[in-house]
Amino acid sequence: MANCIISIDLGGTRIRGARMDESLKILERHETYTLASEGLQAVLERIKQMIREVWPQNGDTVMGVGVSAPGPLDPKTGVIVAPPNLPGWHNVPLGDILTDAFNVPVYVGNDANVAALAESLVGAAQDGYRHVIYLTQSTGVGSGIIVDGRMLLGKRGLAAEAGHMPILYDADERVSTVELEAAGPGMARRARARIEAGESSLIVDLVEGDLTQITGSTVGKAAQQGDPLALEVVTRSARVLGLGVVSLLHLFNPEIVVIGGGVTALGDLIFNPVRETVSKYVRDPEYIVPIVPSVLGEDVSVFGAGALVPTKGGIEDIQHLREVM
Amino acid sequence: MANCIISIDLGGTRIRGARMDESLKILERHETYTLASEGLQAVLERIKQMIREVWPQNGDTVMGVGVSAPGPLDPKTGVIVAPPNLPGWHNVPLGDILTDAFNVPVYVGNDANVAALAESLVGAAQDGYRHVIYLTQSTGVGSGIIVDGRMLLGKRGLAAEAGHMPILYDADERVSTVELEAAGPGMARRARARIEAGESSLIVDLVEGDLTQITGSTVGKAAQQGDPLALEVVTRSARVLGLGVVSLLHLFNPEIVVIGGGVTALGDLIFNPVRETVSKYVRDPEYIVPIVPSVLGEDVSVFGAGALVPTKGGIEDIQHLREVM
Numbered sequence: 001m002a003n004c005i006i007s008i009d010l011g012g013t014r015i016r017g018a019r020m021d022e023s024l025k026i027l028e029r030h031e032t033y034t035l036a037s038e039g040l041q042a043v044l045e046r047i048k049q050m051i052r053e054v055w056p057q058n059g060d061t062v063m064g065v066g067v068s069a070p071g072p073l074d075p076k077t078g079v080i081v082a083p084p085n086l087p088g089w090h091n092v093p094l095g096d097i098l099t100d101a102f103n104v105p106v107y108v109g110n111d112a113n114v115a116a117l118a119e120s121l122v123g124a125a126q127d128g129y130r131h132v133i134y135l136t137q138s139t140g141v142g143s144g145i146i147v148d149g150r151m152l153l154g155k156r157g158l159a160a161e162a163g164h165m166p167i168l169y170d171a172d173e174r175v176s177t178v179e180l181e182a183a184g185p186g187m188a189r190r191a192r193a194r195i196e197a198g199e200s201s202l203i204v205d206l207v208e209g210d211l212t213q214i215t216g217s218t219v220g221k222a223a224q225q226g227d228p229l230a231l232e233v234v235t236r237s238a239r240v241l242g243l244g245v246v247s248l249l250h251l252f253n254p255e256i257v258v259i260g261g262g263v264t265a266l267g268d269l270i271f272n273p274v275r276e277t278v279s280k281y282v283r284d285p286e287y288i289v290p291i292v293p294s295v296l297g298e299d300v301s302v303f304g305a306g307a308l309v310p311t312k313g314g315i316e317d318i319q320h321l322r323e324v325m
Numbered sequence: 326m327a328n329c330i331i332s333i334d335l336g337g338t339r340i341r342g343a344r345m346d347e348s349l350k351i352l353e354r355h356e357t358y359t360l361a362s363e364g365l366q367a368v369l370e371r372i373k374q375m376i377r378e379v380w381p382q383n384g385d386t387v388m389g390v391g392v393s394a395p396g397p398l399d400p401k402t403g404v405i406v407a408p409p410n411l412p413g414w415h416n417v418p419l420g421d422i423l424t425d426a427f428n429v430p431v432y433v434g435n436d437a438n439v440a441a442l443a444e445s446l447v448g449a450a451q452d453g454y455r456h457v458i459y460l461t462q463s464t465g466v467g468s469g470i471i472v473d474g475r476m477l478l479g480k481r482g483l484a485a486e487a488g489h490m491p492i493l494y495d496a497d498e499r500v501s502t503v504e505l506e507a508a509g510p511g512m513a514r515r516a517r518a519r520i521e522a523g524e525s526s527l528i529v530d531l532v533e534g535d536l537t538q539i540t541g542s543t544v545g546k547a548a549q550q551g552d553p554l555a556l557e558v559v560t561r562s563a564r565v566l567g568l569g570v571v572s573l574l575h576l577f578n579p580e581i582v583v584i585g586g587g588v589t590a591l592g593d594l595i596f597n598p599v600r601e602t603v604s605k606y607v608r609d610p611e612y613i614v615p616i617v618p619s620v621l622g623e624d625v626s627v628f629g630a631g632a633l634v635p636t637k638g639g640i641e642d643i644q645h646l647r648e649v650m
Binding site for chain 1: 455477489491495498573575577611
């Protein structure tokens with residue numbers, strides 16, 4: 001009989017669940033749709049069902065349940081505040097609800113923060129790094145930051161939202177953010193505006209002429225096929241993300257920057273302009289560090305949620321990293 | 326016989342020195358000009374002379390010498406890397422030089438970081454705050470950040486340079502930073518450009534028609550006298566600083582923001598637009614915290630340098646705050 005961990009990744013689209021050993025090796029993994037529009041109670045029920053599905057049948061001891069959830073949330077109390085993509089969820093004490101249901105300790109963390117934890121423990125930043133920036137570029141831009149081996153949470157656990165850094169203050173003094181300019185919806189918006197203004201693009205074919213169907217993913221596909229307009233839009237989004245990285249390098253002086261999220265599946269189309277922007281705009285080459293892709297893919301927050309659960313054995317560094325969770 | 330601390334604030338214009346007791350009360354204080362253009366050896370000699378001047382004559386024990394210096398510098402080794410306003414200073418092992426000369430431990434910190442330490446210990450953020458942002462708006466924009474009671478230094482001690490956050494990315498893909506837009510020289514540049522383009526302003530009288538003489542201080546004086554152009558320039562610089570604060574609130578979720586530096590002598594002309602910008606652009610009111618003026622004035626880094634020296638008695642929290650210095 002061994003110890004194990006239950007891990008839940010609650011996303012706006014999918015719920016993923018896993019049972020892991022103490023070194024975060026996945027022993028069993030399930031996945032279902034969140035169907036968030038069905039409301040709070042239905043989703044809570046699906047989370048409990050997922051936990052039951054991955055619960056050990058061999059008598060192993062469950063050390064606790066770790067949950068990754070969309071922010072804002074309070075990691076100290078396990079209360080989900082009001083995630084934009086979970087309608088009906090307002091101040092839900094998810095930690096207490098699951099503790100009552102399963103009678104084990106429950107630990108709740110923001111999805112981007114636990115992803116940073118995961119990449120630091122079993123991913124791209126696992127080789128003893130103590131100063132780590134994790135960014136995700138997908139339908140939003142999120143971040144998790146590890147400062148001298150401890151998760152950056154801030155007073156109320158609302159850190160670190162790099163996507164909400166203002167990044168544009170143009171001649172008309174219009175303010176935008178890294179997320180609004182660099183995430184998928186921003187790419188879609190920009191491509192559509194240029195097409196509506198009369199430019200031609202392969203994107204029009206990909207959406208069969210219905211410009212309302214353009215997504216970040218459409219723009220990415222067209223860019224991979226060499227479409228000039230799509231390439232410009234992708235490059236610009238990567239440059240804005242790169243400017244965000246420049247801010248983070250100057251603020252945190254980290255050792256490594258890990259970037260994940262759906263958009264980074266475009267590989268060099270994203271990473272090259274990010275790295276070029278960083279080289280061009282850092283104050284001093286001393287600030288430049290490796291900027292590498294996430295290696296944990298869609299399971300990054302599954303690993304991270306599991307890492308929230310304190311264990312006696314397992315990975316040496318976890319306790320330190322989760323010190324303030 | 327008691328313990329005491331020697332504190333040195335090495336600036337581009339002035340060297341300030343003090344002897345303090347263990348609770349950072351100043352017992353004696355001297356000041357001289359840096360005369361940086363005379364070169365490294367001359368400035369080093371003036372620093373040593375300053376230390377001798379404030380050295381105790383009553384047999385008190387010197388626990389150490391704390392030095393505030395312009396970055397970049399390495400707080401672990403006490404090496405001054407290459408400050409723009411200290412010509413001839415390249416990789417100067419100031420810590421070792423002073424240890425050899427005075428035979429006591431020497432601690433070196435970046436001026437903005439030690440200012441944050443000072444405001445947290447004996448200034449505007451002293452009431453038990455563990456998550457503190459300190460910003461300075463003067464000839465540059467600098468910052469020091471305390472994360473959960475510990476100074477944010479990063480891997481090589483190069484954190485936290487908030488002034489170098491990119492804040493502008495316009496249609497021409499031109500990039501600017503918080504410092505370039507919000508510090509004194511940026512204010513002067515902007516005012517001069519508008520006057521050269523034909524606008525009228527009291528500033529012209531203040532510099533007796535010689536537009537090359539416009540400084541941030543000139544713009545500030547004109548703004549205090551109600552000059553519309555100067556008021557617009559000051560307000561814009563405060564708004565850009567406010568956008569920097571928005572980034573920092575989302576990244577760090579601090580408890581308080583303290584702003585010092587010469588430009589903030591303009592009081593509400595700066596603080597009102599900063600607070601308005603923050604209220605307008607934070608993602609959620611939960612991120613809003615008090616934004617207050619520095620209270621330690623020109624001695625902020627004198628106090629901060631003294632606080633670098635470990636003491637047995639004195640202020641309870643110091644040891645924790647300087648944990649990673």
